[in-house]
Amino acid sequence: MTKKNIVLFDMDGTLTPARESAGIPIAMALAELSRHADIGIVTGSNYEYLQQQCGTILNSVMGPDLSTMLLFPCNGGQFYKWNTAHWELVSDKNMLNHLGEKKFNELIKACIFVLHAALDEDSSLPSWDMGGHFVEYRGPMVNLCFPGRQANKAQRAVFQRIDGERGIRNTGIQRLQTKLKMERIEGLELKLGGNTSIDIFPTGWDKTLALEHLNHQHIWFVGDRCTGDGNDREIYEHAALSRRGFQTESPAQTISIIENIIDIIRGKQNK
Ligand code: M1P
Numbered sequence: 001m002t003k004k005n006i007v008l009f010d011m012d013g014t015l016t017p018a019r020e021s022a023g024i025p026i027a028m029a030l031a032e033l034s035r036h037a038d039i040g041i042v043t044g045s046n047y048e049y050l051q052q053q054c055g056t057i058l059n060s061v062m063g064p065d066l067s068t069m070l071l072f073p074c075n076g077g078q079f080y081k082w083n084t085a086h087w088e089l090v091s092d093k094n095m096l097n098h099l100g101e102k103k104f105n106e107l108i109k110a111c112i113f114v115l116h117a118a119l120d121e122d123s124s125l126p127s128w129d130m131g132g133h134f135v136e137y138r139g140p141m142v143n144l145c146f147p148g149r150q151a152n153k154a155q156r157a158v159f160q161r162i163d164g165e166r167g168i169r170n171t172g173i174q175r176l177q178t179k180l181k182m183e184r185i186e187g188l189e190l191k192l193g194g195n196t197s198i199d200i201f202p203t204g205w206d207k208t209l210a211l212e213h214l215n216h217q218h219i220w221f222v223g224d225r226c227t228g229d230g231n232d233r234e235i236y237e238h239a240a241l242s243r244r245g246f247q248t249e250s251p252a253q254t255i256s257i258i259e260n261i262i263d264i265i266r267g268k269q270n271k
Contacts, residue, residue, distance in 0.1 A: 004038065004216060005037035005220065006040055006214055006218070006219055006220065007037050007038070007040070007220040007221075008039075008042050008222070008267065009221075009223070010043060010207075011053060011250075012045065012224075013253055014222055014223055014248050014251065015030075016053045016129075017251065018217075019053070020114065021052070021053055022055070023056065023251065024056060026255060027056045027060055027062050029254075029255045030063060030064045031063055031249065032258075034069070034230065036262055037053070037068075037220070037261075037265060039070070040210060040214075041069075041072065042075070042210045043074075043075075043205045044074070044194065044199050044231050045139045046073050046078075047074075047087075049073075051255070052231065065169040066082040068238065070210075070213070071087060072136075072209070073138075074139060074201075075199075076210030076212075077092070077093040077139060077140020077209055078091065079138065079213050080212070081094075090213070090257040091208070091213065092140070094139055095140055095142065095202060099202070104182075106183045107188070108135060108142070110176055110179040111176070112133075114144065114176050114179065115135075115144065115172075119139075122178055128146070129157055129158040130155065131148035131151035132148050132150045133148050133149040133150050134148050134149070141199050141200060142203065143199055143200070144176075144197055144198045145197055146159055146168060146169065146197065147196050149197075150156065155195050156195065157217070160195050161191050162204070163195075164198070169192055169198055170192075172198055176198070188201065188264050192233060193232070197236055202257055207231065207232060207257055210235065218244060219239055220239055220246070220261055221236050221239035221240075222254055222257055222258075223246075227247075
């Protein structure tokens with residue numbers, strides 16, 4: 001039987017440090033939570049990153065019962081359920097089909113243009129070390145990553161510092177918007193999902209996509225980027241309408257929020 005409550009979590013900055021692995025304390029907190037509610041992970045990242053970063057939660061005896069868990073990579077554009085011994089892909093949105101091949105190709109060209117423009121900006125711009133794989137098509141979204149998806153931790157840190165000083169990604173978003181307008185490509189959202197990249201997806205394909213797959217009575221959400229242009233904002237606002245939205249600053253704070261949610265759910269169950 002479906003539980004009444006599901007608690008959805010963002011991944012980077014909420015369950016794990018950005019692009020790093022989850023710790024044992026958060027896995028144990030989720031194990032306790034799974035006795036009271038179903039659990040979902042809703043991230044802008046793809047399935048491979050989710051498995052990589054959440055190994056401690058998903059593959060350890062200390063983690064939650066997997067039958068209580070749902071995975072929503074790519075903002076919920078993909079949906080995975082635990083099926084006895086493996087994660088089964090239940091639904092997968094396709095941005096290429098949605099846009100059509102011609103517009104999709106123009107979008108990829110625009111991404112490459114923006115990357116070039118950032119690097120050519122001016123000769124005084126300090127360059128960042130670069131890995132490969134700068135434009136990643138994930139099915140439900142495209143990710144444009146300035147230091148490259150294969151950049152290592154040190155390379156990402158250098159880019160993050162320069163981006164903080166010069167607003168490379170914000171300028172990238174403005175340039176991309178102008179280019180897309182020139183090509184008459186409408187209906188796309190551009191978001192600073194993580195720390196080094198821009199997520200690009202059709203309007204409405206934000207994290208609220210996950211809600212389409214849920215029939216729980218109470219939906220809770222915990223994320224770290226819940227305001228302004230943050231990629232948790234839309235789903236946070238949905239949960240906050242019924243006072244079930246929580247903003248966190250770190251995985252350590254998320255553990256306290258989980259304890260609080262368990263208390264609230266248990267309090268209601270005992271009434
Ligand atoms: O935190 C979610 C984001 O994680 C990565 O961002 P970055 O590598 O730029 O820090 C990406 O997977 C991004 O798509 C995702 O939204």
